[in-house]
Amino acid sequence: MKNIIVQKYGGSSVGNIQKIMNVAKKVISYKNKGFKVVVVVSALGDTTDELLELASGITDSPPERELDMLMATGEQVSVALLAMAIHKFGKEAISFTGAQVGIMTDSSHTKARIIDVNAQRIRRELEKGKIVIVAGFQGANIDQEITTLGRGGSDMTAVALAKVLKAKMCEIYTDVEGVFTTDPRVVKNARKLESLSYEEMLEMASLGAQVMQARSIEAAGKFNIPLHVRSSFSKKVGTYITKEVRAMEDVLVRGVTLNKDEAKVTVCGVPDKPGLAARIFEEIAGGNINVDMIIQNVSRKGFTDVSFTVVCGDLKKTLKLLESFVKKIKAKGVTFDKGIAKVSVVGIGMRSHSGVAAKMFKALAAKKINIGMISTSEIKISCVLRKDKGEEAVRALHKAFGLGR
Amino acid sequence: MKNIIVQKYGGSSVGNIQKIMNVAKKVISYKNKGFKVVVVVSALGDTTDELLELASGITDSPPERELDMLMATGEQVSVALLAMAIHKFGKEAISFTGAQVGIMTDSSHTKARIIDVNAQRIRRELEKGKIVIVAGFQGANIDQEITTLGRGGSDMTAVALAKVLKAKMCEIYTDVEGVFTTDPRVVKNARKLESLSYEEMLEMASLGAQVMQARSIEAAGKFNIPLHVRSSFSKKVGTYITKEVRAMEDVLVRGVTLNKDEAKVTVCGVPDKPGLAARIFEEIAGGNINVDMIIQNVSRKGFTDVSFTVVCGDLKKTLKLLESFVKKIKAKGVTFDKGIAKVSVVGIGMRSHSGVAAKMFKALAAKKINIGMISTSEIKISCVLRKDKGEEAVRALHKAFGLGR
Numbered sequence: 060m061k062n063i064i065v066q067k068y069g070g071s072s073v074g075n076i077q078k079i080m081n082v083a084k085k086v087i088s089y090k091n092k093g094f095k096v097v098v099v100v101s102a103l104g105d106t107t108d109e110l111l112e113l114a115s116g117i118t119d120s121p122p123e124r125e126l127d128m129l130m131a132t133g134e135q136v137s138v139a140l141l142a143m144a145i146h147k148f149g150k151e152a153i154s155f156t157g158a159q160v161g162i163m164t165d166s167s168h169t170k171a172r173i174i175d176v177n178a179q180r181i182r183r184e185l186e187k188g189k190i191v192i193v194a195g196f197q198g199a200n201i202d203q204e205i206t207t208l209g210r211g212g213s214d215m216t217a218v219a220l221a222k223v224l225k226a227k228m229c230e231i232y233t234d235v236e237g238v239f240t241t242d243p244r245v246v247k248n249a250r251k252l253e254s255l256s257y258e259e260m261l262e263m264a265s266l267g268a269q270v271m272q273a274r275s276i277e278a279a280g281k282f283n284i285p286l287h288v289r290s291s292f293s294k295k296v297g298t299y300i301t302k303e304v305r306a307m308e309d310v311l312v313r314g315v316t317l318n319k320d321e322a323k324v325t326v327c328g329v330p331d332k333p334g335l336a337a338r339i340f341e342e343i344a345g346g347n348i349n350v351d352m353i354i355q356n357v358s359r360k361g362f363t364d365v366s367f368t369v370v371c372g373d374l375k376k377t378l379k380l381l382e383s384f385v386k387k388i389k390a391k392g393v394t395f396d397k398g399i400a401k402v403s404v405v406g407i408g409m410r411s412h413s414g415v416a417a418k419m420f421k422a423l424a425a426k427k428i429n430i431g432m433i434s435t436s437e438i439k440i441s442c443v444l445r446k447d448k449g450e451e452a453v454r455a456l457h458k459a460f461g462l463g464r
Numbered sequence: 465m466k467n468i469i470v471q472k473y474g475g476s477s478v479g480n481i482q483k484i485m486n487v488a489k490k491v492i493s494y495k496n497k498g499f500k501v502v503v504v505v506s507a508l509g510d511t512t513d514e515l516l517e518l519a520s521g522i523t524d525s526p527p528e529r530e531l532d533m534l535m536a537t538g539e540q541v542s543v544a545l546l547a548m549a550i551h552k553f554g555k556e557a558i559s560f561t562g563a564q565v566g567i568m569t570d571s572s573h574t575k576a577r578i579i580d581v582n583a584q585r586i587r588r589e590l591e592k593g594k595i596v597i598v599a600g601f602q603g604a605n606i607d608q609e610i611t612t613l614g615r616g617g618s619d620m621t622a623v624a625l626a627k628v629l630k631a632k633m634c635e636i637y638t639d640v641e642g643v644f645t646t647d648p649r650v651v652k653n654a655r656k657l658e659s660l661s662y663e664e665m666l667e668m669a670s671l672g673a674q675v676m677q678a679r680s681i682e683a684a685g686k687f688n689i690p691l692h693v694r695s696s697f698s699k700k701v702g703t704y705i706t707k708e709v710r711a712m713e714d715v716l717v718r719g720v721t722l723n724k725d726e727a728k729v730t731v732c733g734v735p736d737k738p739g740l741a742a743r744i745f746e747e748i749a750g751g752n753i754n755v756d757m758i759i760q761n762v763s764r765k766g767f768t769d770v771s772f773t774v775v776c777g778d779l780k781k782t783l784k785l786l787e788s789f790v791k792k793i794k795a796k797g798v799t800f801d802k803g804i805a806k807v808s809v810v811g812i813g814m815r816s817h818s819g820v821a822a823k824m825f826k827a828l829a830a831k832k833i834n835i836g837m838i839s840t841s842e843i844k845i846s847c848v849l850r851k852d853k854g855e856e857a858v859r860a861l862h863k864a865f866g867l868g869r
Contacts, residue, residue: 076518076521076522079522080522110541113481113541113545114544114545114548116481117481117484117485117545117548117549117552118548118549118551118552121548121551122547122548122551124558125544125547125548125551125559126544126548128540128543128544128547128559128561129540129541129544129545129548131540132537132540132541135533135534135536135537135540136515136518136534136537138533139519139530139531139533139534140518140519140522140534142527142530142533143519143522143523143526143527143530143531143534144522144523146523146526146527146530147522147523153529154530154533156533156610158608159608159609159610203563203564204564205561205564
């Protein structure tokens with residue numbers, strides 16, 4: 060089928076009835092342009108938090124299967140309402156849950172991964188000329204248990220549908236106008252980027268730009284699905300995310316990101332035996348926890364310290380997992396620090412340029428900001444510093460790399 | 465499987481977190497007594513109304529398929545929360561949507577009927593020792609479209625599960641202590657009935673006792689499933705609904721009901737040809753509207769008037785259906801009256817006793833209450849009167865038939 064476009068609208072884009080009506084109009088305008096439109100919708104505004112609050116009124120540790128059962132209702136409400144709004148404006152629309160359109164996932168409740176998408180039902184409805192609306196963030200496992208894809212999972216739904224339907228474009232509608240060189244709330248003259256490579260976007264997003272879920276960008280890159288991150292409240296062009304293009308290479312650093320939602324965990328006094336560090340991270344991965352930066356100091360008297368960062372939400376679970384494990388490997392103990400921020404510079408250009416790290420450290424030093432941990436990849440450099448220094452560091456780096464308007 | 469009990473908790477029984485916790489405790493107490501417990505839950509308190517309000521913010525006439533998509537989320541929230549509450553108290557529970565446990569319905573959205581129940585999944589979980597929680601009010605058609613069973617549909621879910629699981633008892637938990645001789649808000653000395661036949665309960669409920677959905681009572685009677693209508697807020701025995709038993713026959717009239725939610729519709733000047741009345745009601749039945757009382761006056765000069773009552777919620781649809789039809793059959797027009805109340809006396813005993821009607825009319829006449837329409841069945845007599853006379857009529861009849869404590 061030709062000319063399919065997938066549009067994803069986040070929770071802030073459907074925060075109330077008026078906004079849902081606006082989304083309906085926007086969707087219809089694409090339908091009128093001749094596109095076959097598949098719409099992925101998140102839960103209305105604060106619904107997700109309200110549902111979580113209901114659950115936490117009952118128990119601190121709800122079974123994850125039941126949590127998914129609960130959370131999946133949020134998107135189901137959105138799709139039904141959006142379908143009604145489109146009907147109200149005289150166009151035919153049909154809404155589906157993730158399970159109904161065959162979004163099959165594994166069984167990792169609350170963090171499920173899509174295994175397969177059988178989009179037959181969607182194709183059939185598109186052929187009938189209908190606008191198809193799919194509940195984001197959710198699927199079902201092989202036993203028809205309802206699963207959810209984790210925070211930001213609606214992006215993954217959109218990318219997966221764009222792939223299987225061979226869509227021309229996957230548009231991610233959000234409450235900002237695109238991806239900026241850094242957070243405009245922190246740096247006033249932050250600039251909207253016209254285009255980014257998947258890799259750059261991945262680093263920008265996973266480091267705290269929070270415009271799009273990292274896993275989804277990765278998937279889009281893997282299958283080369285063109286993304287367009289843009290505002291649901293304007294018609295302005297946003298930021299295109301595509302394969303690396305030549306023009307991008309002229310720029311050294313493309314953006315600066317700040318992440319204050321990580322905590323540092325240190326396993327102290329680990330006996331310096333081969334394979335022990337690996338076992339620590341195996342243990343943590345077993346709990347489905349993503350570790351970000353990892354640092355291992357040189358060993359001293361047969362012992363070493365292993366530090367790493369995890370998102371704050373996973374800290375409790377991480378510490379619990381480590382508790383008994385630390386005894387088993389005869390390490391001395393575990394400490395943690397929630398008072399950190401991670402500041403990063405990102406850009407494909409730094410692949411072929413040296414000196415970015417030096418420039419970064421110098422700019423931070425000039426502001427007397429201490430660096431606690433450093434980690435580097437081909438296209439980014441991250442520094443962990445004290446949380447209260449985070450925003451100052453971002454401003455200094457944004458200026459040092461000449462990113463302003 | 466032996467010793468299965470089905471318990472249905474209505475919306476008022478799960479109105480808030482505290483009430484959900486109480487339901488969880490009640491369910492567990494039955495599990496501890498050795499029962500295999502299947503719980504059917506309605507949407508939390510006002511959820512249904514809140515969802516309807518969302519929809520009406522968008523459109524007056526939402527597609528019914530989308531309305532079902534929306535409404536079904538209410539029960540899904542309830543079952544997840546109840547499962548969490550039971551886990552919190554240390555018992556294993558698992559929640560399901562209607563579609564997940566194979567409650568297959570026809571495709572009459574918002575008023576679907578159950579065609580089949582494949583309870584394999586429920587049996588499997590009961591065998592594992594789990595408490596099974598099923599979302600009431602909903603199912604899915606053969607295309608896996610979500611359907612709902614109409615107001616009070618959770619009762620039908622409970623009865624259908626009780627049947628297919630061969631349950632010992634189907635308990636209907638509600639916010640009243642059972643079925644009363646009449647509405648205790650209208651008559652202070654109304655009495656709780658110990659037991660009723662299905663037929664009597666059917667008349668009591670469909671005429672306005674509103675404790676249980678009529679279709680569900682009918683189904684329970686058809687399959688001889690013992691019902692127990694009782695309060696979710698106490699341990700007191702409620703009202704048992706079973707097959708007619710000998711002791712019941714001693715009582716002439718068992719209860720008095722009042723229904724203020726019907727409107728009278730009159731098709732005026734219908735040409736007096738055979739089959740025309742039937743066509744009127746075929747037309748209305750085609751719109752899935754239930755007609756209650758029907759009266760046709762003797763014809764005069766080749767024309768007759770046909771009057772009937774429908775629930776107020778169906779009035780608009782009824783008038784719309786009749787609009788063009790009336791022209792087609794060359795009738796003179798349609799009038800309607802929302803200012804009516806229907807008062808009925810119900811009792812299996814009146815089958816073998818004459819004089820009940822006379823006693824009823826006399827009691828009303830003594831209060832100078834005019835009767836507009838009369839309809840009788842084997843076990844009930846109903847009179848339509850002015851709405852503002854309804855409660856006075858109930859009090860008069862309750863006294864006349866000696867139903868008080």
